[in-house]
Amino acid sequence: MSSFLAHGDPATLLTAMVLIFSVACFSWGAMAHSKVVPTKVSLCMATVNILMAASLLTLALRGVVPDLLSEWGSDVFSICAMAVLRATIPVLANKRLAWRSGAVISAGASALLASRPYAGGGMHWHAVVVFAALATLTLLAAVDAWRELRTEVKRGMAALLSGPLFMVCLLLSYRLVQIVINAEGPANLLDTQRSNVLFLWLGLLMNLLLNGTIALLVLLQLILHIQRLTRLDPLTQALNRRALQEAIRIEHTRLRRGKPYAVLMIDMDNFKHLNDTLGHAAGDAALKRLVEILGDSVRDVDHLGRCGGEEFCVVLPLTDLAGATLVAERMRYTLENAEFIWQGRPWPLTASFGVAEALPSDTSEESVLIRADQGLFKAKSQGRNVVQARES
Numbered sequence: 001m002s003s004f005l006a007h008g009d010p011a012t013l014l015t016a017m018v019l020i021f022s023v024a025c026f027s028w029g030a031m032a033h034s035k036v037v038p039t040k041v042s043l044c045m046a047t048v049n050i051l052m053a054a055s056l057l058t059l060a061l062r063g064v065v066p067d068l069l070s071e072w073g074s075d076v077f078s079i080c081a082m083a084v085l086r087a088t089i090p091v092l093a094n095k096r097l098a099w100r101s102g103a104v105i106s107a108g109a110s111a112l113l114a115s116r117p118y119a120g121g122g123m124h125w126h127a128v129v130v131f132a133a134l135a136t137l138t139l140l141a142a143v144d145a146w147r148e149l150r151t152e153v154k155r156g157m158a159a160l161l162s163g164p165l166f167m168v169c170l171l172l173s174y175r176l177v178q179i180v181i182n183a184e185g186p187a188n189l190l191d192t193q194r195s196n197v198l199f200l201w202l203g204l205l206m207n208l209l210l211n212g213t214i215a216l217l218v219l220l221q222l223i224l225h226i227q228r229l230t231r232l233d234p235l236t237q238a239l240n241r242r243a244l245q246e247a248i249r250i251e252h253t254r255l256r257r258g259k260p261y262a263v264l265m266i267d268m269d270n271f272k273h274l275n276d277t278l279g280h281a282a283g284d285a286a287l288k289r290l291v292e293i294l295g296d297s298v299r300d301v302d303h304l305g306r307c308g309g310e311e312f313c314v315v316l317p318l319t320d321l322a323g324a325t326l327v328a329e330r331m332r333y334t335l336e337n338a339e340f341i342w343q344g345r346p347w348p349l350t351a352s353f354g355v356a357e358a359l360p361s362d363t364s365e366e367s368v369l370i371r372a373d374q375g376l377f378k379a380k381s382q383g384r385n386v387v388q389a390r391e392s
């Protein structure tokens with residue numbers, strides 16, 4: 001394989017790379033125009049490809065224009081391209097551009113590159129600086145991608161999706177080590193030596209990997225976004241009724257394998273009065289505040305959802321009645337003592353809670369929900385702002 005890849009004309013390979021960058025740039029530009037993909041991401045990726053193509057094209061001007069414009073320009077373009085790519089990764093997770101580290105590394109590397117002349121054996125020093133900067137920037141991008149992905153998908157999937165970026169980083173580090181160890185070795189991309197041609201082939205693969213990985217990450221974000229839209233209540237961002245039903249069904253299947261669960265039914269007290277006094281917008285804000293407060297009392301494995309109106313439900317896996325009652329009591333207390341201010345006017349928020357645990361005799365999740373509902377009804381009839389547990 002490596003002997004096959006070692007064949008090839010560097011100029012042809014570089015031309016192929018420029019073509020790939022141009023096509024990729026056009027595709028990202030088209031996506032930015034269509035607004036299917038977040039515009040910032042597509043524009044950044046179009047910029048990455050323009051800069052990479054510019055880096056290779058500037059190299060072709062060697063001998064025609066002064067060194068500063070050809071070699072130095074080419075190096076700086078490639079470093080800037082990777083800096084933009086690194087900055088783009090957090091944008092995929094709807095965060096801000098991470099441009100600072102890229103700007104510092106690009107500026108530092110550009111200054112170092114300009115500090116020594118390219119002519120007369122200076123090539124080696126410059127290659128070390130370029131590959132060190134590129135490898136560092138790719139590592140930062142890969143770590144960022146891994147970190148963002150870990151919060152959204154399983155560990156294996158995160159490794160698979162951020163893997164190509166780590167691979168590119170390894171490739172660049174390999175090239176760096178090769179240059180450092182072999183001080184006389186080829187540091188010029190137009191060199192026809194076997195190791196350089198092999199590196200160019202890998203570089204071609206690297207281009208495809210970089211663009212392909214980012215396209216895949218964009219696709220993943222779109223899928224996760226659609227999933228969020230179908231699973232979340234648009235007002236409160238708690239789970240919607242359908243997602244809640246699915247969660248309870250799954251927990252009920254686990255009950256048959258000896259894994260208990262409990263359910264809390266929660267209803268905000270005197271919500272109609274709040275709506276009638278402060279207005280519908282205040283009611284909406286109160287629902288959001290309620291979810292915020294309840295959300296602080298649940299674990300990552302719990303499922304908090306909105307059943308409709310001002311009624312909510314929490315599914316607590318691996319929890320018995322006593323544990324669920326404690327959680328409900330903590331929620332009730334926190335809500336009662338939390339602040340809700342609407343247009344400068346404080347308003348007390350309280351809720352009533354019905355608690356039930358799943359019993360081995362429950363043929364379906366419906367029985368658990370009915371008991372939790374009965375507990376809630378009792379809590380309301382006891383004067384509200386109360387937790388009521390139903391044993392059976």
Ligand SMILES: Nc1nc2c(ncn2[C@@H]2O[C@H](COP(=O)(O)OP(=O)(O)OP(=O)(O)O)[C@@H](O)[C@H]2O)c(=O)[nH]1
Binds near residue numbers: 272310
């Ligand atoms: N602002 C707002 N109000 C809603 C929403 N969904 C339902 N409501 C209102 O919530 C109110 C529910 O009133 P009730 O069922 O009488 O409940 P309550 O006033 O809390 O009474 P208790 O539960 O007995 O304490 C109704 O006025 C609904 O119009 C919503 O999404 N936003």
